[in-house]
Amino acid sequence: MESTRVITEMILDEAKRSAEGILQEAEKSAEDLLEKQKQRGVQKANEAAKILLKKAESEAELNKLNSIANSKIKANWVILSKKETWIDNVLNEAKTVLKIMTKTKKYLPILEKLITDAGVILGGKELEVLLNPQDSALPLRLDNIAKKITEKTGFETKLKLSEQKLEVIGGAIVRIANCKVIMDNTFDDILRRGEKDLRFEIAKILFF
Amino acid sequence: MLVLLEAFKAIKEKHLEAKKIVEEATAQAAKLMNEAEKKALSVYEEAYRKTLSQAEQKAMDLKREAAKEAEKKLAIFLSTAENQAKGIEAKAKKNFKKAVDSVLNMILC
Numbered sequence: 001m002e003s004t005r006v007i008t009e010m011i012l013d014e015a016k017r018s019a020e021g022i023l024q025e026a027e028k029s030a031e032d033l034l035e036k037q038k039q040r041g042v043q044k045a046n047e048a049a050k051i052l053l054k055k056a057e058s059e060a061e062l063n064k065l066n067s068i069a070n071s072k073i074k075a076n077w078v079i080l081s082k083k084e085t086w087i088d089n090v091l092n093e094a095k096t097v098l099k100i101m102t103k104t105k106k107y108l109p110i111l112e113k114l115i116t117d118a119g120v121i122l123g124g125k126e127l128e129v130l131l132n133p134q135d136s137a138l139p140l141r142l143d144n145i146a147k148k149i150t151e152k153t154g155f156e157t158k159l160k161l162s163e164q165k166l167e168v169i170g171g172a173i174v175r176i177a178n179c180k181v182i183m184d185n186t187f188d189d190i191l192r193r194g195e196k197d198l199r200f201e202i203a204k205i206l207f208f
Numbered sequence: 209m210l211v212l213l214e215a216f217k218a219i220k221e222k223h224l225e226a227k228k229i230v231e232e233a234t235a236q237a238a239k240l241m242n243e244a245e246k247k248a249l250s251v252y253e254e255a256y257r258k259t260l261s262q263a264e265q266k267a268m269d270l271k272r273e274a275a276k277e278a279e280k281k282l283a284i285f286l287s288t289a290e291n292q293a294k295g296i297e298a299k300a301k302k303n304f305k306k307a308v309d310s311v312l313n314m315i316l317c
């Protein structure tokens with residue numbers, strides 16, 4: 001009986017060991033499977049992450065460069081707009097000074113010279129002078145001016161004050177009679193014509 | 209003889225019991241593997257999601273950092289520009305009359 005008991009215990013022990021072995025192996029296999037899947041997931045994600053990060057890096061760099069370029073533009077704009085404002089101030093002040101000057105005695109010879117110069121450029125002969133209402137009332141010596149133009153051009157010149165009035169600070173438009181050809185020597189047009197060069201000159205004086 | 213028979217019977221019973229233990233363990237092992245296989249996809253997805261999410265966070269940090277750097281540069285540029293603008297203003301005030309006279313000279317001469 002004792003030997004039978006030993007044998008049966010051996011059989012059961014062996015079965016339990018086998019069962020334990022089977023379960024341990026299964027647990028290990030399951031763990032391995034999950035670990036492998038986890039590693040596979042990490043690896044796959046790392047591949048995607050590499051692309052994602054590379055893209056993010058270049059986007060970040062590009063955005064940074066764009067922002068810096070915009071910042072430089074903004075900064076330059078601050079300086080440029082300040083300069084432009086001062087240049088405008090100079091031009092406006094010059095216009096104000098001219099307006100005041102047109103009410104002084106100094107103005108009459110200046111106006112006569114502007115008319116003379118325009119008349120010479122047009123080549124003399126029959127000319128019409130257009131002025132603003134204020135200047136039309138000035139004691140202009142049109143005969144003297146015509147004489148000067150005649151001397152300079154070699155053509156007998158006659159000047160007539162036009163009925164048409166200008167809305168300008170000062171100066172004159174001279175027109176060949178019965179013709180559309182004009183020479184605009186108003187302060188307004190001289191300023192307009194020379195504005196590009198003037199702005200450059202003003203900038204040189206103001207900021208250098 | 210009877211004793212021997214009893215012994216064989218006991219051994220046979222234990223054999224059956226042992227077989228049952230092994231069969232149960234095998235079934236349990238199969239169940240374990242089955243569950244692991246079912247879980248495998250979610251483990252893969254979780255690992256993928258977690259790793260990618262870290263990378264996404266890093267990408268956002270990169271972009272944030274670059275934006276911060278650009279903002280700092282903007283502040284420096286603007287501050288420099290404002291200082292330059294002050295210098296310009298000072299020069300302009302000093303040379304204003306000279307510039308106006310230059311314009312008048314150009315028009316009147």
